Each structure stands twice: as structure tokens, then as C-alpha cells.
Amino acid sequence: MQFVRTFKPIHLEFLLKIQEVGQLQVAAHLLNMTQPAASRMLKDIEERCGTTLFKRTPKGMEPTPSGEVFIKHARIVLAGLDSLEKEIVALATGMAGEVRVGSVTGPAIGVLIPAMEILRERAPNISVTIDVAPSVDLVRGLDEGKFDFVMARVPPTHDSRDLHVHPARNEQVRLLVNEVHPLLSHSNVTLEELSHYPWIMQERGSPIREAVETSFYAAGLPPPERVVNSSSLLIALALLKGTDMIAPLSEEVTGLMTSEGLGAKLRVINVAVPMTVSPYFIIRDRSRELTPAATLFYEQLLAEI
Template sequence: MTDPVSRLQLRHFRLIGAVAEHGQLSVAADHLAMTQPAASRTLAETERLIGAPLFERHAKGMRPTPVGEVMARHARLLLGGLDQAEAELGAFRAGRSGTVRVGAVTGAAVGFVVPAIRALKREANNPAVRVEVAPSVDLMDSLLNGDLDFVLSRVPRGVEVGRLEVLHGRVEHLALLARSGHPLLRETGLQLKDLAGCAWIAQKQGMPIREAIEQRHVIAGIDPPQDVIESSSLLMTLAYLHGSDAISPVAREVSDLLVGTGSGGVAELPMTERITLSPYHLIRQKRMPISPLAGRLLELVLERLTA
């Protein structure tokens, strides 16, 4: 018996992916430059070939059925692979050695991805490198959708860990930054209790850095920060620190970069307590091929993580 999936053509997968992404057949049709009747016929043909409905219709559009979820995930991987093949081919035609797409949380990007890219640039002929710096939830989505070759990320709850190859982990430490000239910089041996009443700018609740700060306050028997501006943008954080007496928690690698170069106009508070985050890991997707260039960058990152 012929496998029903093998009878699908690229146009079927493109429509599945577009409907899953946009949630409406009309929008998916516009995205694919199809008429809505043609999209309806193609979707009906796809469901007939699969032998099951792929989407449920509701008042606000369409959502995947359980079968549709499976097909949408594989459509994203297939189409992402085609996009990557096109990008690699374009890179070779332009005389470059290939393409690589990597994602990382901020501290890992500064501490390990940047030095590895510098080393890669010394080895390869004008490589095309794309770096996505984002929270772990977004990075993991991009990895599993085939948009990234590998990531330095935490594994969020609910992720199918069986799809992941975890290569190495690294514990992350925090530093607390304030503007140069902040009154607290005149003190020594600061503890969290000495920061009571300070304004903060930090990630939103539930994010690793914010959780680590709040947990350390609880362990110390003091109330977590109440006056908090929420932002994951480093540029926003620096701008806010410059014009206020707020403080901000950042990864140690970020603090070393900003304070060490003197380019951020900030300084590190002299804390006696070490604040540690849950570890992030070097992760790739199992059974997902990556380009030789991506494989080499992964090796360079791994060398630095294990050094």
C-alpha cells in the first residue's frame, strides 16, 4: 500500500504550513499567491490523500487537528530545509563557504558564540552567519521548526526532549549593574538586603534571570523587588540605567563586556552573594542534517564551552 504522505506534493506542504501559520485559509491563499477557491480545493485534496481532516473550522479561523499538528510540523521542517538549501546555494554562488544559523541566550552569545564566529571567519571564506539572540522559549521554537542549526539555550517545559541532542551544559552567573556614579558603588560587601527599595529593570516574571533574582530574595528572607520595569532589551536596559538609580541583573559575560570596555557607562555592584541561573546547553535537533560550515561552528563553540 502506498504511504499517503508520499503522494503529497510540495504545494500541499506549502498550504499546510501557511494555514497553520496564519490560521485562516484566505490569508494563507494570499501568502501563497493563490485564489481562495484554489486553496480550498488543494486543502480538500490534501485531506483526502491523508485520509483525515487537518484543520478544524471555528469562528476566528482554522486550527490544526492532532493529525494537522503532525503534518504542520513536518511541513515547517521540509520548507525550512528547502529555504536553507536555497540560502546555501546562493552563498556558494556568491563565493562564500556556506551558511550557518545559530541561536543563543545573551550571556552565551557574548561569551561563546562571538569568539567562535571570529575563529570561523579566520578559517572560512566569507561565511554567511546569522545569529538570533532571544529567550530560550523562542530559540527552542526556532530550532524545532528548522530555522536554526543549533542553539545555546535552556530547555523550556513541554518541549519534546526526545527530538533534542544535548551536547554540553554551562552554569550561568549574574552580575548587578548600575550607572557609573551610582551611590551604592561607594559601598563594599553589598548584600541583597542593602538593595531594598531600589528600582530595578529586569526580564519579565517567569524568565530565568528574573526567577533567579526572586529566588535569592526568598532564600535571604526578604521581599522580591517590587518597583520593576520589565524588559529583555539590553539597549533599553542601558538607556534606563543611565538616567536613573535603578539596577539591573545581567549575565556575567554581558557585565564583563560592558564594564571591561567602559562602553556602557555602567559599573558592577560589589555584591558578596553569588547568584546562579539554571544551566543552558548546546543543543541541536536529532536527525536534522546541518551544513559543514554549521558543523564547524558548532565544534568551535563546543571547544570553548568545554575548555
């Protein structure tokens, strides 16, 4: 039964049109064919199949049992071809495909997610994967091809000449505490007041911790001494509950943690001295071209910042 492999989409469309209108002449006209050409095409198809596909009745041309089977499968084949065309076009234009992005925590919440929401409205068939990690891990993952691009800081171990680095934003540090923390009743809290309380901070060398310690050093004060070291946001939230600990986090994260929708009983201290983290960037590997889908997301991200 290899004859089925010789048929072209026009043959299938032709038979579906005959079944739809019931008249060979009308089907030929709708497909911009002459009636003799249509008659020859139908005869050729039936000869290949070895059976009659349509019978002529007073009501017009009606499919035979073999014709019904042929038409059923013709619909499936043409629908599959239509789907194939749409998927190929979507992939070529970036309206479908997979995008893998890495980010440090603050930009993931404040920039990536809003950009992704807009992107999914424009191109709902794009699959997006977002990993959150320290900058060193993100840039290493970029080197290994795990990400299309990342939002991070360039580690001193990497040569920025191998990377395409686009400026993004600075991060502002906010101090998150339990809703009954004593310092919430104070305005313009000083660093000296903050030093009397225990802290939960990321490991030494992390950008947010460096911003906190730099603020203390600039004021001529030693940095906080009672510190629990952890980069886990869940650990920080657990320790804040029912204690007087202070957790320095990015403005985007504290905004999320204090939003009413989460029902969190957390607040931000009004600090007199601003704490600013070194800027992060949108980083790509110069040696690799972005896919159409990744390009679409990248451009949406640039618009967001």
C-alpha cells in the same frame, strides 16, 4: 554555432598553452602529448570553428584575430571552472556555506562571538547569522528549521528526547548600575540593601529574574518590589542613565557594557550573595544532520566551551 559546446577543458587549456609558449611542440610536451596528437587536436579544433586560430611566423605560433577571441573566452571559461571547483570543495568540507544559530544573550556574547571570530579566520567564506531571543522562541525556531542549532535552555513544553542536548555552562548574574550609584562605595552589598532601590528586569519567568528572586527568597526576603519589566537591553541602558536603578544581567553582558572601548559610564555592584542562572545547553534537532559548515561551527563552539 553549437560547435563551441563540443569543446572540453583540455581543448581550451591546449590553445592557451600554445598562445603562452608560441610553439606547438613545446605546448604538447608541457601537456604530456605527442606532437602528432597535438597537431591533430589543433586541426580538429580549427575545423570545428571553421577558421584558422594560429598562424606560423618566424617568432613562433601567433593567434589570429579569431584565435584571440577564442583564447579570451577560454580564459574566462577555465577561470569559471576553477572557481566552481573551489566552491564545491569549500561547501563539501564546510569551508563555505551558511550557518544559522540562535542564542540567549549571555552565551551569544561570551561564547558564540569568540567562536565565530576563530571560525571566520579558518573559513572566511562561511556566512553566519546569529539571532538572540528567549529559549522558548529559540527552540521553537529549531523545530521550524530556522536554526542549525541553538544555545538555550530546554523549555518545559518540549520533549528533550527529540533534541540532541550538549551541556554548556552556567550563567552568573551581575548587577549593573550607573557609575555614581550609592552602592558602589560599599563592599559585599547585601540583598537587604539592594531591596531599597528600583530595578529593571526581564519578565517574570525569565532565567535571570528567577535567579534574582530565588536569591531573595533563600535569604528570607521578598524580591524587589519596584520593578520595570522589560527584556530590552537598550531600555535597560536608557533607564540606568542618570538613575539609581539596578539591572541584573549576565556576566558576559555586564563585562561588555563596562568595557572601556564602549565608553559606557556603568559599573557592577559588589554583591555578597552570588546569583547563578540555570545552565544553558547547545541544542540540535535529532532528526536533521548538520551541514558541513554548521558542523565546523558546532565543533568550534564545543572547543570554545
